[in-house]
């Protein structure tokens with residue numbers, strides 16, 4: 113089927129995740145002709161909500177407005193009446209270890225204390241592996257590793273304290289009831305987005321830009337490349353004549369891994385436990401690994417668990433059935449085997465093997481905590497990167513990605529106005 117591109121886009125945006133949508137919304141305000149191309153058949157990228165797999169809405173990717181008091185997407189959600197938790201719930205976490213429920217404070221003190229120390233070490237200018245700050249003898253050591261692997265989607269040995277310290281965490285995190293993916297899709301309404309068009313190569317040519325896609329070649333005055341960093345790192349999308357600083361940053365700041373397992377029950381199975389969040393770590397069980405679950409988010413009869421780092425990658429390789437078994441076994445350890453009879457549906461995410469994502473989010477290697485800055489450098493003055501990996505202080509987040517799109521749009525608009533050769537559509541199929 114023919115894809116109708118707008119004639120002569122001045123700016124082409126590659127990728128319709130939070131960053132591409134942010135760029136699109138900013139470009140739409142300028143009146144400049146532009147086109148967004150997206151390889152998938154849907155909008156949102158790592159922001160993806162759906163209700164089909166479980167019969168209840170859940171987010172495969174982003175779910176929380178992080179640093180919500182400074183979160184541009186939270187403000188937009190407010191404007192359009194997209195529902196989210198207005199204030200954080202208090203006293204909702206409980207932990208299960210060694211076959212019994214533990215007091216919350218034990219966990220708080222070590223795990224959250226450690227996470228704070230990792231960031232503080234980086235802010236003090238020290239760039240060491242997060243793992244070097246952990247005490248392997250501490251009973252909550254595995255849980256601290258687990259949380260680090262979720263926050264940074266990498267193993268603690270692979271996390272730069274300097275990069276961690278550059279993240280601006282205001283401490284306010286609010287879950288998105290109507291779905292974070294659904295929000296990005298709503299914000300994209302009306303934008304010129306051609307889905308199922310995958311870019312293969314971006315080249316600064318003459319005074320413009322050429323984008324080769326699997327459906328023909330597009331020329332424009334400037335381009336915004338808003339694809340996951342791994343697409344560039346692996347050459348799935350080739351940036352011709354890639355500057356050395358950006359090539360280096362792609363090596364220094366790789367994407368990690370993070371998957372979710374989601375289980376639907378026939379009703380409210382955790383009713384006796386008045387808490388939406390639970391951590392389960394039982395060293396007595398032979399194959400145990402710490403897990404944390406959201407139970408009945410927004411009163412839905414579902415449980416969602418999160419796994420990060422290499423473990424997430426390995427689990428995902430094993431396949432969905434193994435991931436579900438693993439998550440359910442942990443719940444059964446804590447809540448009893450009757451739970452198994454109440455399961456209605458179960459599924460898992462596949463970000464690690466998703467051919468247009470291939471990971472979770474970016475995290476700088478130890479000693480490379482400043483390399484991320486290079487992503488913001490323009491290429492040939494008319495190609496601009498956008499995405500979670502580009503943001504200096506809200507990296508790894510959807511709102512950070514969105515902000516980089518806004519900024520890239522302003523830069524691309526200025527570059528196009530400099531009078532580069534007019535964009536021209538040369539082919540489509």
Ligand SMILES: Cc1cc2nc3c(=O)[nH]c(=O)nc-3n(C[C@H](O)[C@H](O)[C@H](O)COP(=O)(O)OP(=O)(O)OC[C@H]3O[C@@H](n4cnc5c(N)ncnc54)[C@H](O)[C@@H]3O)c2cc1C
Pocket residue numbers: 126127128129130131132149150151152155156157158159172173174175176177178309310311312338339340343348349370371372463468469471472473498499500501508509510511513514
């Ligand atoms: C499991 C998980 C949980 C998360 N939780 C949170 C959270 O609670 N809060 C939060 O703020 N963030 C969270 N994040 C991170 C957040 O989802 C991402 O940082 C953000 O959505 C990234 O947006 P982006 O626009 O940079 O990239 P993406 O959303 O990945 O968008 C890039 C787009 O480019 C497309 N693309 C790729 N290659 C091509 C090509 N060759 N041609 C055309 N298009 C292409 C992709 O299909 C994709 O749609 C989570 C991520 C994961 C994986």
